Amino acid sequence: MEHTPRTITEIRLKTPRPPCLRRVADAIVDELIHAGVDTLFMLPGGTISPVLDACLDRSQIRQVGTRHESGAMFAAAGYARATSGLGVVCVTSGPGVLNTLTGLASAHCEGIPLLVLAGEVPRARQGRMSLQDGSAHHLDVLGMVKPVVKLALELTRPEAAPAIVRRAVRTAMSGKRGPVVLTVPMDVARAATPDQRFFSEVTLDYAVDSGLMGSAIDEAAVLLNEATRPAIFAGSGIRHGLGPERLLHLAERAQIPVITTPKAKGLFPESHPLSLGVFGHGG
Numbered sequence: 001m002e003h004t005p006r007t008i009t010e011i012r013l014k015t016p017r018p019p020c021l022r023r024v025a026d027a028i029v030d031e032l033i034h035a036g037v038d039t040l041f042m043l044p045g046g047t048i049s050p051v052l053d054a055c056l057d058r059s060q061i062r063q064v065g066t067r068h069e070s071g072a073m074f075a076a077a078g079y080a081r082a083t084s085g086l087g088v089v090c091v092t093s094g095p096g097v098l099n100t101l102t103g104l105a106s107a108h109c110e111g112i113p114l115l116v117l118a119g120e121v122p123r124a125r126q127g128r129m130s131l132q133d134g135s136a137h138h139l140d141v142l143g144m145v146k147p148v149v150k151l152a153l154e155l156t157r158p159e160a161a162p163a164i165v166r167r168a169v170r171t172a173m174s175g176k177r178g179p180v181v182l183t184v185p186m187d188v189a190r191a192a193t194p195d196q197r198f199f200s201e202v203t204l205d206y207a208v209d210s211g212l213m214g215s216a217i218d219e220a221a222v223l224l225n226e227a228t229r230p231a232i233f234a235g236s237g238i239r240h241g242l243g244p245e246r247l248l249h250l251a252e253r254a255q256i257p258v259i260t261t262p263k264a265k266g267l268f269p270e271s272h273p274l275s276l277g278v279f280g281h282g283g
Helices: 008-014 024-034 049-056 069-083 101-110 141-148 158-173 186-190 211-226 243-254
Strands: 021-023 039-042 062-065 087-091 114-120 151-154 179-185 192-194 232-234 258-260 275-278
Touching (some): 024 179, 039 069, 049 186, 069 087, 069 101, 101 114, 101 141, 114 158, 114 186, 158 179
Parallel strands (some): 258 275
């Protein structure tokens, strides 16, 4: 049999290309940038250093250092309220995560979207009395924060990093907003993963045109029209998006006075003739 030599083109087509790789820490920061995050509040520490290092290589994201983790939490909360966006905090393992508990509880009560990225000791050292081991095999910090967060996860597989970060962001920003905690073991943050960037948008936002929301709006309209002395009692749920503007438009168009809860204070101008001020103890 005669042997026909393959051409260079055939060799190139049949030879598999090695996949492009990037660190998990880089993948995490890329996902944050894609989600619109441009500011990150942090207190540096050993186990979270790969993520902070990845931020240094990207001019799209700014790092704001603080002197204590609680300061970082409340700075991120203020940022989230001022921008109607996501507040992101990076802290180290062990006491670093524990110091965020007050801020997490506050964000939980106030409905503020926060994402806490916490470093963790390498998986091989978990449960062996390593310094600042917060894993489920020692301090179990995820178990501690679960009552005051919408989602608490540990990133255990490098290839799952992009999907897990997207899930964390959407959980914090969707429905009733609130805090999310994601711990990242140091060996996972340093690991290489294929640079496959598949972006998708999955949301749990309440759609105004959904059947359930439409019927609720219709019922509210009937009640307002039939009321002899109507009033709107507005809570902090209208804080996000165009809620305050739409409340003002509805009140002026229907000439209905507005009362706000303490947590909704400032969402309707108290100098407005239709404002009845603040009432209650929460909301």
